[in-house]
Structures are given as structure tokens and as C-alpha cells.
Amino acid sequence: MGYLGRRLLQAAVTLYSIVTLGFVFIRLTPGGPEDYLIAEIQANPGSYGLPPQPTLAQINEVLNNQMNFHPDKPMHERYFDFMLNAFQGDFGQSVIVEPGVSNMQLMLEAAPWTIFLSSVGLVYGLVASILFGSMMAYYEGSKFDVGTTVSMIFTGAVPYYVVALLLISYFSYDLGWFPVGGRFNTDATPGFNYPFIASVFNHATLPVLSTILLGFAGNALGLRANSIRVLGSDYIRVAQLRGLSSYTIATRYMARNAILPMYTGIVLGLAGLIGGAVILEQIFNYSGMGLLMFDAAIQRDFPLLTANLIVTTSLFITGTLVADFTYTLIDPRAEQSSMG
Amino acid sequence: MATDDTPTDVDESPFRSQSEFDATAMDVYEVVLERWVLSPLRVLWSDYRGRVGLSILTIYVLMGTVGVILYPETALMEHGRLQPAFQSMDYPLGTNKLGQDLLAKVIHGTPQMFKMMIAGAIFGNCLGLVIGLFSGYLGGNVDKTLMTLTDTVGSIPGIPLLLILAALFQPQNAFLIGIMISINGWTGLARAIRSQVLPLRKVEYVEASTAMGQPTSNVLIKQIMPDLLPLFAIRLFGGATGIIRASVALYFLGILPRTGNTNNWGLMLDTAYDNSGALTDPSTVHWLLVPIITITGLTFALTLLAQAFDQVFNPRVRARHEARNRGGDEDRLEEESADQHTSQLEI
Numbered sequence: 001m002g003y004l005g006r007r008l009l010q011a012a013v014t015l016y017s018i019v020t021l022g023f024v025f026i027r028l029t030p031g032g033p034e035d036y037l038i039a040e041i042q043a044n045p046g047s048y049g050l051p052p053q054p055t056l057a058q059i060n061e062v063l064n065n066q067m068n069f070h071p072d073k074p075m076h077e078r079y080f081d082f083m084l085n086a087f088q089g090d091f092g093q094s095v096i097v098e099p100g101v102s103n104m105q106l107m108l109e110a111a112p113w114t115i116f117l118s119s120v121g122l123v124y125g126l127v128a129s130i131l132f133g134s135m136m137a138y139y140e141g142s143k144f145d146v147g148t149t150v151s152m153i154f155t156g157a158v159p160y161y162v163v164a165l166l167l168i169s170y171f172s173y174d175l176g177w178f179p180v181g182g183r184f185n186t187d188a189t190p191g192f193n194y195p196f197i198a199s200v201f202n203h204a205t206l207p208v209l210s211t212i213l214l215g216f217a218g219n220a221l222g223l224r225a226n227s228i229r230v231l232g233s234d235y236i237r238v239a240q241l242r243g244l245s246s247y248t249i250a251t252r253y254m255a256r257n258a259i260l261p262m263y264t265g266i267v268l269g270l271a272g273l274i275g276g277a278v279i280l281e282q283i284f285n286y287s288g289m290g291l292l293m294f295d296a297a298i299q300r301d302f303p304l305l306t307a308n309l310i311v312t313t314s315l316f317i318t319g320t321l322v323a324d325f326t327y328t329l330i331d332p333r334a335e336q337s338s339m340g
Numbered sequence: 341m342a343t344d345d346t347p348t349d350v351d352e353s354p355f356r357s358q359s360e361f362d363a364t365a366m367d368v369y370e371v372v373l374e375r376w377v378l379s380p381l382r383v384l385w386s387d388y389r390g391r392v393g394l395s396i397l398t399i400y401v402l403m404g405t406v407g408v409i410l411y412p413e414t415a416l417m418e419h420g421r422l423q424p425a426f427q428s429m430d431y432p433l434g435t436n437k438l439g440q441d442l443l444a445k446v447i448h449g450t451p452q453m454f455k456m457m458i459a460g461a462i463f464g465n466c467l468g469l470v471i472g473l474f475s476g477y478l479g480g481n482v483d484k485t486l487m488t489l490t491d492t493v494g495s496i497p498g499i500p501l502l503l504i505l506a507a508l509f510q511p512q513n514a515f516l517i518g519i520m521i522s523i524n525g526w527t528g529l530a531r532a533i534r535s536q537v538l539p540l541r542k543v544e545y546v547e548a549s550t551a552m553g554q555p556t557s558n559v560l561i562k563q564i565m566p567d568l569l570p571l572f573a574i575r576l577f578g579g580a581t582g583i584i585r586a587s588v589a590l591y592f593l594g595i596l597p598r599t600g601n602t603n604n605w606g607l608m609l610d611t612a613y614d615n616s617g618a619l620t621d622p623s624t625v626h627w628l629l630v631p632i633i634t635i636t637g638l639t640f641a642l643t644l645l646a647q648a649f650d651q652v653f654n655p656r657v658r659a660r661h662e663a664r665n666r667g668g669d670e671d672r673l674e675e676e677s678a679d680q681h682t683s684q685l686e687i
Contacts (some may be wrong), residue, residue, distance in 0.1 A: 010484075014492045021496075028508050095537070141660065149389075153647065157640035159585050161592065162632055218578075221647070225574055228650055261535055261571075276501025279589055297503035297595055305507070309500050317495050331539075 001224050007324055011317050018313045019086045022306040029302045038063070091307035097292070098300045103307040111311075112181055114281070114288030117204060118273040121211025126266065132225025138246065140228055149224070156217030161279045164210040168283065171206060178206050181285030207284045214276045219262070227258040231258055234273060260331055263323065270319050274312050281293045380652045396641035404450035413603075415443035425626040434626045436612070449603035453638070456518035456587050461579040464522030465529060472533025473560055477541060479584030487534070502586065506595045514543055521586045522579065524674045529575050537617030540564050547622055570653040577646035581639045588635055605631045624658065 020222030041050065041059050050058050072172060073081070085092070091103040124285060132152070136145045150252065155163075172180045184190070184199045230236065239249050285291070296305040363371075384390030417439040425434040475486040501524060511517050540546060540563075549559045581607040590596045591606025598607060610632040612624075651658045 003644050006484075010491060013488055014495050017492045018496065025504055025508065068560055108390075149647065153643045154636075154640060157581075157636050157643055158632075159588060159635065159639075161589060162609075162636075221643070225570070225647075225650055229570060261532060265534075274497040275502075278503065279593065280501050282593065293500050293503060294593065297507050297593075302504070302507075305500075305504055309496065309504060312497050312500060313495050316497060317491075320491060320495060327535075 004325070005307035007321065011321050013252060014317055015036060015314060017084055018310055019259075019339040020079075022086070022310045023082050024307050025309075026082075026302050029300075042285060064340040086310065091310070092303050094296075094301060094304045097295050097304055105306050106304065107289060107308060107311055109288045109294050110287060113286065114274075114277050117207050117211055117286070117288065118270070119209045120204070120278060121214070124208070125212040125214070125216045126219065128212065130223060130255070130259065131192055133220040134227050134250055134258060136220070137224045137227030137231060137258070138250045138254065140224075140231065148294070149221070152217045152220055155213065156221065159274060160210055161283060163213050163301055164206070164280055164283045167206050179203050183286055183288075203286070210271065210280050210284075213278060213282075214273065219266075223258055223262060226261055227254055230254050230257045234255075263327065263330060266323075270316055274316070360646065367579045383652045384645070384648050385656060387648045387651055389432045389644045390651075393644030393648060396637060397645065400450060400638055400641070401454075403447050404454050407447045408451060411444055411447050413448055414441040415438065425630070433630050436608075436627050437624075442608075442627065445523070445603050445608055446605070446630060447632050449605050449608070449634075452514045452604060453587070455585065456521070457580040457583050458518070459515040460518030460525070460583040461494035461576055462521040463519050464526040465576050467581050468526035468529030468575070469568070471526070471531055472530035473564065473568070474539060475530065476534035476537025477556070477560060477564065479541075483534075486530075490530045493524045496524055496546050499589070500585070502590060503593075503595055506590055510597045512597055512599065517587060518583055521583050521590075525579060525582060529572075530581075532571060532575075536568060536571065536677055537564060540567060570650065573649045573653065574646045577642045579651075584639055584642075586634060605635050609635070 038059055041054065043064055050062065089104055091107075093099070094101050094103055094106060132148065136148050136152075139145045147213060168180065171177050179202065183203055190196055236249065236253055239253050246255075274290070277288060278294050279290070280286070281288050281290035282294045289312065292303060293308045295301070296308065348356060381394075384394060419428075419431050419435045419439050419441060423431055423435040425442075426432065427434070431443065432445070433442040435441055436445075471486050471490060474491070475483045503521070505520055510521075511520055546559060546563050549563050587596075587604075588606035588609065591604050592610045592613075596609060609628070612628040612631065
């Protein structure tokens with residue numbers, strides 16, 4: 001079995017563990033999820049499509065739909081049912097946030113918006129932080145470095161949600177340049193037309209700006225620290241003695257080696273974006289996966305929360321796989337030792 | 341350590357005695373203190389970032405230790421409601437809607453924040469260092485097992501996992517909250533350390549030590565660890581900053597229980613944001629700004645310290661700094677080589 005196969009097996013193990021953990025989380029719900037639901041169903045059977053005074057069998061049927069396991073079955077069978085359904089993409093139904101709606105459907109509706117925000121924010125944030133970080137390190141100690149570092153440390157020290165609050169209060173409430181919340185203008189017809197697309201970007205500006213700020217200062221300063229370590233190496237001094245231009249040294253000799261330790265970190269930063277989405281989407285009232293998770297957590301809708309965790313985790317596993325497969329392309333030294 | 345050279349002409353006089361040991365315990369302590377505490381501090385202090393960072397951090401530490409004893413806690417309706425800052429010595433930073441002194445709330449919220457930071461940063465970083473070190477150096481099955489574990493834990497996005505954990509367990513103890521927040525924060529460091537150790541395995545001096553039959557623990561601690569210390573130290577501050585942010589975020593979102601921790605900075609931010617009409621009303625803005633500035637100040641100090649630590653670990657950077665500060669470019673190379681020799685002892 002080659003490296004590819006082994007790495008895929010590892011991803012499968014990870015995925016399996018996450019879904020199992022999800023089952024454990026649902027089981028850990030205070031008082032058990034069934035008790036809560038049974039009380040809920042008995043209180044208002046009408047909203048679950050049951051006649052008044054429902055029988056226990058009817059209640060169990062509803063429970064089976066919602067939780068993906070039948071309460072009468074023993075634990076290992078429930079676990080088996082849950083896993084089987086989860087791997088078929090069925091995470092049961094939402095219990096509290098939107099009762100009766102499939103969790104998968106809720107997530108599919110919300111996911112594209114979050115992916116849109118995160119990917120745009122990630123790309124712009126990375127480009128900016130790599131540019132700034134390597135420049136700061138190269139001119140380390142100069143007025144440019146001191147000025148940028150201090151302002152960047154300060155930007156980095158202000159939590160991004162505080163920045164988001166300041167942005168929304170200034171640009172949306174005071175100046176009225178950007179909308180206060182939502183994903184697009186409700187007057188526009190969704191589709192491929194100018195007013196709709198323009199309103200999508202208009203609504204996304206402030207969240208994307210906050211997303212860029214989320215990792216920007218940290219990445220730039222991290223890159224700066226790495227670059228300074230690289231700058232201490234002999235080959236940089238040799239390159240200077242050879243009379244190479246600063247541009248060549250900065251881009252070809254320094255940046256490549258300085259970005260290397262960050263590479264895995266960049267992919268792992270995706271998880272930070274998902275977490276940031278929870279807070280930013282709540283502040284900007286932007287209904288993506290983050291807001292869905294926040295609602296589920298506040299209202300203690302554990303099946304929905306767990307489903308969200310499993311899906312975001314699977315997305316993230318894919319990212320890590322890509323990172324590991326491309327790592328040897330970037331650093332050939334690691335090829336024999338770690339991969340072979 | 342101290343002196344290895346034994347005197348060649350030992351005085352045979354019966355009134356003089358020669359100690360069996362080269363150094364007393366006190367000497368050893370002095371050397372250790374000098375090497376690990378005083379000289380890094382001197383390097384830190386020589387840098388403006390280190391000076392500012394240390395000073396700010398000292399203020400917070402004093403606030404959390406002496407301040408808690410000296411400054412009394414505040415009670416409901418102790419003062420007038422929503423008094424602005426800098427008006428009276430009874431409430432220097434103003435009061436909130438419930439007539440509580442904001443400075444007292446900030447001071448009495450400090451110990452909880454430090455407990456969370458210390459528990460979380462130590463737990464998360466040590467776990468990450470150990471796992472990354474062993475995984476990268478030993479390779480093979482150990483590497484596979486440890487990286488599967490790291491991948492599994494690290495693949496779970498932090499905040500969503502924290503949402504579930506906080507909602508399920510409702511922790512109130514500050515140490516527990518700190519450890520809970522760093523429950524999957526160590527994975528990034530473990531992977532970063534591993535990817536630094538991988539190339540280090542092939543470096544000549546490590547191969548030489550292995551060939552000489554040095555035990556693994558010796559190679560790890562003496563040959564590999566020094567190269568990892570900069571990353572570790574910077575991540576230690578990064579970890580503490582992350583815990584401040586995550587805990588404030590969780591309190592701000594209203595996920596963590598409010599009971600028992602009424603003086604938390606995140607809670608102050610949340611109540612201020614909920615009640616003061618966001619940032620639009622200028623008369624109540626101090627209520628929101630006090631927690632923001634408190635939180636930002638601490639993370640600012642930690643980030644500055646992380647920056648200044650570059651110089652403790654990289655003598656060449658320090659040499660360039662010193663050369664630049666003296667303004668002479670001609671003697672730069674000399675300074676650099678001279679500094680390399682002296683700095684060998686300090687690290």
C-alpha cells in the first residue's frame with residue numbers, strides 16, 4: 001500500500017472517530033435527548049403530525065425520524081443505526097431550531113454562503129500577510145518594520161469580533177455605506193443578474209473584511225518570525241556576498257524557506273475560519289453554517305450541532321489531505337523521512 | 341558550570357582545606373538563574389518591545405495579585421448609574437448600568453483570566469511539544485499513531501467543538517475552562533514542531549550524536565530542542581492570547597455559565613454590548629471600552645513579548661540590532677561574530 005493509500009486510510013479513521021464522537025455527544029445531552037423530546041412531543045403532539053394522546057409506538061416512530069435511532073433498541077444497535085445513516089448523509093432532523101426539517105438540508109442551504117465568505121477572506125488575507133511578513137522581516141529593525149509591526153501587533157491584539165463590531169457600527173450605522181445584516185438585498189431576484197450579484201458583494205464586504213483581519217496579523221507576524229530565523233542562516237549572507245538583488249533574496253531565498261513551516265498552519269487555519277464564522281455571522285446576522293451552529297448551541301439543539309460539527313470536520317479533513325499530498329512537492333527533504 | 345580547573349599547586353598547609361566539589365549549591369543556582377532568567381530578561385529589556393511588553397504584563401500581574409487584596413469588590417448600586425470615566429476617585433473608570441465600579445470589576449476579573457491562561461497555555465503547549473517531538477524524531481509507527489491522534493483531534497474545528505463542550509458540561513472552574521479551551525489547541529503546535537523536526541533529523545550534528553550512541557532523550561533535549569525553543573516560546577504567548585480570545589468569545593456569545601464568574605471581562609463586554617445601545621450612544625461608551633481596552637492591553641503585551649523573544653533565541657538578530665543601534669555599519673560584521681561567541685553561553 002503506497003503513501004496515498006495509507007494517508008486515505010488515516011483520513012477514514014479520522015472521519016470514523018468524528019462520527020463516533022458525534023454519537024457520544026448526542027448521548028451526553030443532559031437527561032438524554034429522548035427524555036427531552038418525549039416531553040416535547042407529549043406537550044404538543046400536533047406539531048409532530050400526531051393525534052392528541054399519542055401512543056408510545058407513535059412517539060417512538062417520531063423519535064426514530066429525528067434522532068436516527070430507535071429508543072427501544074439496545075445501545076450498540078442505536079450506534080450502528082446512527083453510523084449507517086451518518087455515512088449516507090442522513091443526520092436526522094432538527095429538534096429545536098427548525099423542528100422537523102432535515103439537518104442535512106439546513107446545512108446544505110447555509111454552507112455555500114460560508115464557503116464564499118471564508119475562501120474570499122482566506123485568499124486575500126494570505127496574500128496580504130505573506131507580502132507584509134516577508135517585507136517586515138527583510139527590513140527588520142528599520143522604521144518600516146517598527147511602524148508596521150507595532151500597528152500589526154495592535155491590530156492582532158484587538159479581537160476580530162471587536163473589530164467587526166466597530167466596523168458595523170461605523171460603516172453600517174454611522175455612514176450607511178453597507179447593510180446592517182443579511183446575505184443579499186431582498187428586493188433583488190436571486191439569479192445571475194447585476195442587482196443580485198452586486199447586493200451579494202455589498203453584503204459580504206464587511207464580513208470578508210473581518211475574516212481577512214481574523215488571521216492577517218497573526219500570519220504576517222508568524223511569517224516575520226520565521227523569516228528572521230531564515231535570515232540568520234549562512235546561505236542568505238552568502239547570497240548577499242554574491243551580490244544578488246534584494247528582490248531575488250527576499251522572494252527566492254527567504255520567502256520559500258520561511259513559508260515552509262507555515263504551510264501546514266495555513267491549512268489548519270481553515271478551522272479558525274469556521275470558528276470565526278460562528279461569531280462573525282452572528283454579529284453580521286449572515287445566515288451561514290456559523291449562524292446555524294450558534295443557534296443550535298444557544299437553543300441546545302444537540303443533533304443539529306453535532307451534524308454541523310461532523311460536516312465541517314469532513315470538509316476540514318479534505319483540506320488536510322490536500323496539504324499532506326502537496327507537502328512533498330514543496331519540501332523534498334521531508335519525502336524520504338516522513339512519507340517513505 | 342563553574343570552574344573545572346583544579347589548582348595545580350595545592351597548598352599543603354593544614355589550615356587550608358580544599359572543597360571536594362567545584363561549586364556549592366548556591367553557585368549552581370546562581371549560574372542557572374543567570375543563564376535562564378537574568379540574561380534573557382536583560383536581552384528582553386534591551387529591546388523596546390520587550391520593555392513595553394514586560395511593563396504592561398507586570399501591571400496586569402500586580403492587578404491580579406496585590407490589586408485584588410487592596411481594591412475592594414464592588415456591590416450593586418454602590419454608586420450612581422452609568423457615570424462616565426475619570427470623574428471621581430471612587431469609580432475611576434466610571435460605573436455600569438447597575439452602579440458598579442468598572443475598575444473593581446476589571447481588577448477582580450484578572451485572577452480568573454490568568455488562571456485560564458496559565459492552565460490552558462501550559463497544558464496545550466507541553467502536549468503539542470512532546471507529541472510533535474516524538475512523532476517527528478522517532479518516525480515509523482509512533483509517528484503514524486501520534487499523527488492519527490493529532491489529525492483526529494485537530495480536524496475538529498475549535499469553536500464549534502467548544503460550543504458543544506461548553507453547552508454540555510457548563511464548566512465554572514477557571515482552570516477547567518482553560519484546559520477545555522486548549523483541548524484541541526495543541527495540534528497546530530504538534531504539527532509545526534514535527535515539520536521542523538523532520539529536516540533536523542538529517543542534520544549532521546544530530547546524526548553524529550546518534551552515531552555516537554547518545555540516548556534518544558539526550559539527542560532530543562540537547563540537539564533538537566534548542567532549535568524548537570523559538571517556536572515553542574512564541575507559541576506559548578500565542579496560546580495564552582488564544583485562550584483570552586476564545587474565553588472572551590464564549591462568554592460574549594453567552595455559551596459559558598454566568599454563575600460564579602460575574603467579574604469576567606467577556607461578560608462585561610457582553611452586558612455592555614447588549615445594554616448600552618451598541619456603540620452609538622457616546623454617554624455609555626466607556627462601559628464598552630473598558631473591557632475592550634483591558635482585553636486588548638493584555639493580548640498586546642503578550643504579542644510584544646513574543647516578538648521580543650526572537651532576540652533571546654536568535655543571537656544574530658540581536659547582533660544586528662546592537663550594531664544598528666550603535667550606528668556603525670563598518671563594524672557590523674565584527675560585532676556579529678563577537679556576539680556569536682558570547683551568546684553561546686546564554687542560550
